[in-house]
Amino acid sequence: MVSIEILPQERANIPELMLVRAMAIIGVLFVHSTSFATMNMMNSNYFFIYNFFNIFMKIGTTTFIFLSSFVLFYNYYSRPLNNQLLRSFYKKRLLYIVLPYLVFSVFYFMILHYAYYPDRSLSMEVSNFMDKVLTGKAYTHLYFVYINIQFYLMFPLFLWLLKKYPNTVKWAIPAGFALQWGFFLLNKYGLDTPVSNRGSWSFSYFSYYLLGAALGIYYPKIKEWIIIAKKNVTAVRLLSWIVLWACWLIAGLTHVYLFYETRLHKASFNTTLFDLVWNIHGVLTVLVLMQTAFIVTKKLPKALTNRIARLGELSFGIYLIHPFFLFFYRQYPLDTGTAWLLHLWYIGGFGLTLIGSWIVVDFFARYVPFSWIAFGNMSKPVKRSIDQGTLAKKLDA
Template sequence: MTQDDRGTVNTATLTIADPSPETPESAQPRKTKRPYLYQVDLFRIITFACVVLDHVTSGSTVPDNVASNAVQTLLHFTRLAFFALTAFVLVYQSARKPFSARTFWRRRFMLIGIPYVVWSVFYWAYSIVLGNFQEPVLHALWRLVIDIATGEAWYQMYFLLVTMQVYLLFPLLLKLLRATEGHHRWVLAVSGALQLGFLYLAMHPPTFTGFAGQIWAHIYAVVFAYQFYVILGAVAAWHLAAVDRAVKRFGPLLVLGAVVAGVLSVWDFLRSTAHGLPPWQGSNVFMPHLIIFFTLIIAALYTLGTWGTANQQPGSLKARMLSYGSDRSFGVFLLHPFALQLIAPWIIPMGNAIGTLWCTVVVYVSVMAMSLFGAEVTRRVPGSIWLNGRPMVRTDFRALFGRRTAEESPAPEKTPAA
């Protein structure tokens, strides 16, 4: 994978509980919250694991390695899956209740905008350290401004920039869904046609100069490049009951279709490289035919998540593990390039000693462990909300040495009405 083939992240969190009780003092109708979707947690965890694997595979091999690029051809689904997931979660949370764009923007941009700036500054400073402080001060400061504007502070940061564009446009997307109720299949059809048109231009780029040329050079950081997957996720959430019926009825076919599409995508990649196409170019995420595989793998992952969380009980060990993995995934996403860079000096010697495959496995396990440790630390320090978009986790050390007595145990909190 090249450095602009990055993974993705969704910081939207499903905090869904049981129906709220009626307020005794009023005659208000019963207010309910939609069920918690454990399959979304599993979807997010699997996709984040693949993001790390994508970058480790790229970082452990040379750019013209055919086997590595074949694997990356499949792993590039991650960015599209996360944009679909972002829209899915936002629509699931907002579609059936009053919506305020101002409130939505204020909350969302605080939860992701501040971490975006903080981590952009961190990676900008880290690049200065890697350059042995040779960069002139004014040049470095101007580069920071450009990095924040373009998402180039490090190779994964652009995803947060695109996510904020989704947030910015979400009120319009919600209005579009409501205005076209009953015609969403046509909305998807038009969106798919526009996506294919963009993919053709991406593989046959026009000649732009000046400001337009700069925009096109950073098109991977513009939401229009992924609009079909955003609309796909939004429409899926709007018609969730129909989606779940389709998964129940056609789930095995969706999974099989994703496997077949993946095999054919790799076959096409190998055929193209055999005819002289550079491997790094053959695995380009904007290859038009890959839209079929990406769409099917998104559906297959949701299907597998549904199967894997069927009859999930709140509070069970599995539910807590899913919640933990989903919560820490954002921190892992932000930190794993830093962990990979720390290991980088030992990758080539390790590959020469134990082979590329085993080197990739060792690096992957190491990067995941380091990133998870870092994510855990950043969730437990003051300022966690600015680093992860989530409040600081406070450790109850008494729980480490035994259960609380009944007198010590706090009363269970009631589910808020809204």
């Protein structure tokens, strides 16, 4: 998710993207820390709260995919596509993305082996491990890195196409939806044996990827619409902002409602409806989060904004390691019938996951040489003000 890259011929920095990353990783932590509660707290009067955070915040993966594409096309579209660029691009992805992916695949494989399968021969498990690594299944959350690797393999093709035929950029967004939904419908109705792990394949996220590509290329032209500020207000823009946020809330709450009825009342809905509502919710969320980031930059104290930005800078490492804290926290479930203690236990899981992951990754970034092997290319904290645009340029990985 985060790797540092100083580029020649850079376009203007967008430090607010670090805030979007921070909000995305918070969403990931909410979803993962409430997953057990949505199963174990169904008899609670507060189940709707757990269900809300588990579904409404289900925007981390899709937002990170959008950000990855947005930053890549924003930075690379104006640069010559040659062998030097491709070598540099893939070298960085190999070192700062693929290598950490392999490290944490081994890390979680060893944890699971010794926690659940200590009697199995480790040598016999190697082939099973290799299969999981090659399909993004070494641990539940690593599918995201697997998806991004697929996008990186395709990035030069899309970059070449959009550069050679600039008129195709305006069709990138509808093409993304067409490719994604073509894959969904083909998998559901056209294949004799549907793809079982559909969410681990890049075609499931093409609407976000090509939305990021189009907005990254067009950003200098559309930033006045994205940034909600008095100087940018027109009647049309104001109406479009209101419509965007209203549709986002409606889509998000509908998404929550579908899961609430399914989980609590065993209601049955067409799976395509879930896909549609989540797709709308996810796409609108990335736009809302970008606007929110600019609002936060202006409204919150600089010190607090910089701390949030630091969370965004470390988001890749936090994403990789946070299930480790949840895994061990859940080894000691709270055995009590006191409702408020159970609620505190679930809140504690979120707090430990956020704070523990943040401390560990920040410590490695500050003090441990070669920490990029495990956590990707992270920056040490620097004295800067986010609204002055002095954050180092980051590439999503």
